[in-house]
Amino acid sequence: MKLTHWMFACCLLATSAQADIEDARDLMEEGRFEEAYDALWPAARSGNAEAEDLIGAMYALGRGVEQDHVRAFEWHLRAAIKGHPGAQSGVGRHYETGQGLPAPDLVRAFLWYQLSAIGGDPDAAISIGEVVKKMTPEQIEHAQQLVEDYRVWLYPFR
Numbered sequence: 001m002k003l004t005h006w007m008f009a010c011c012l013l014a015t016s017a018q019a020d021i022e023d024a025r026d027l028m029e030e031g032r033f034e035e036a037y038d039a040l041w042p043a044a045r046s047g048n049a050e051a052e053d054l055i056g057a058m059y060a061l062g063r064g065v066e067q068d069h070v071r072a073f074e075w076h077l078r079a080a081i082k083g084h085p086g087a088q089s090g091v092g093r094h095y096e097t098g099q100g101l102p103a104p105d106l107v108r109a110f111l112w113y114q115l116s117a118i119g120g121d122p123d124a125a126i127s128i129g130e131v132v133k134k135m136t137p138e139q140i141e142h143a144q145q146l147v148e149d150y151r152v153w154l155y156p157f158r
Helices: 002-029 033-045 049-061 069-081 085-097 106-119 124-132 137-154
Strands: none
Touching: 002 033, 002 049, 033 049, 049 069, 049 085, 069 085, 085 106, 085 124, 106 124, 106 137
16 A cells, blocks of 8 residues: 555656646746746756756756856766766767867767667767767777667667
8 A cells, every 4th residue: 555655656746847847848938047947956956867958958058057068068967877868969969079078079979979869869860970070980989889888778678
């Protein structure tokens, strides 16, 4: 009986977080970024990957918060590790451009773009195609090895 109550409580929390995220998306579309940030904060602090990704985007673009590429990278990375394809592309972009990092890293950019593609991000293939143009064959080979290492961890059934 207690397990059923616990499962019901978890479902309510998940539904509430999703509603907050949808409300935040609506606020973002209206240009009300400070309010969107406040709506996303509880879900992001609780580890919701969608909310983490949106907060990362807000920091990357300076919408509702002061632009901060380091914080954007950190928020995107939190969501990416949880398998969020959009955040994985965001991490790839940080590595490709070096924004929020000490320097660009094309191997890791390829890695995260490829993981994003595996996760279903339709735009990731374009990013992969662009970053490959900048890489040496050795870098591509190393990146592909990393993809295989990460794939089994993030996407064990794909």
